[in-house]
Amino acid sequence: MRRTADSDFPLVSPRLTQRGAIARGFSLIELLVAVLIIVLLTGVVSLNVGRGGADLGLEGEVRHLSGLLAFASAEAGLSAADHGLFIGLNSEGDEPRYQGIWMRRFDQGWAAPRGSAEVFAALDLAEGYELRLSLEGQPDLEFVFYEPELKPVPQIMTWAGGEMTPGYLEWLDVRTGDLLYRLEWDLLGRMRLLPRGVADDEN
8 A cells, every 4th residue: 555645644753742742651740749649548548447447336335335224224123222333434554544333232332233243344435535424413523533442422323213313425536525426314214325416317
């Protein structure tokens, strides 16, 4: 096949753009910027995944505590003895963390329950959260270190008659102060788990 004249169809070098500039690859600066963006996006995704795992762990903790409070209420009715949960600070370790101590009212005062020892074992609550407890008709409560010799009285009580002091316990992000979870209960011990303080039907 005979090639046409150059004047009819001028040949363009594959390394030339439409404007005649020489085509080139990415510069080192462009590659570094692209890598930096990828690293930043990967970091954000990793943080979100980690936060999601923490949220799942927190939800499990709230549900576990809700079940234990319901069990304590039932145990109080069956044994005809008041039960309660003392939430305080644990001085062990580098930083104090929250712990829950189950108690039962005896003639001599409040002490550890003698039955269901495995169920009523001390609770070590998750780190990285701030707790806030509010009970109906009572002033703001502050958490103190648990000292058995001082014979502390539990803040959350389940009475032998089946009632509880209405209130709620909140978990807040220690860095931002954002409300992450609220566990509410009424006089009859009915529990409500509220992610970020909002019921599912209100979202």
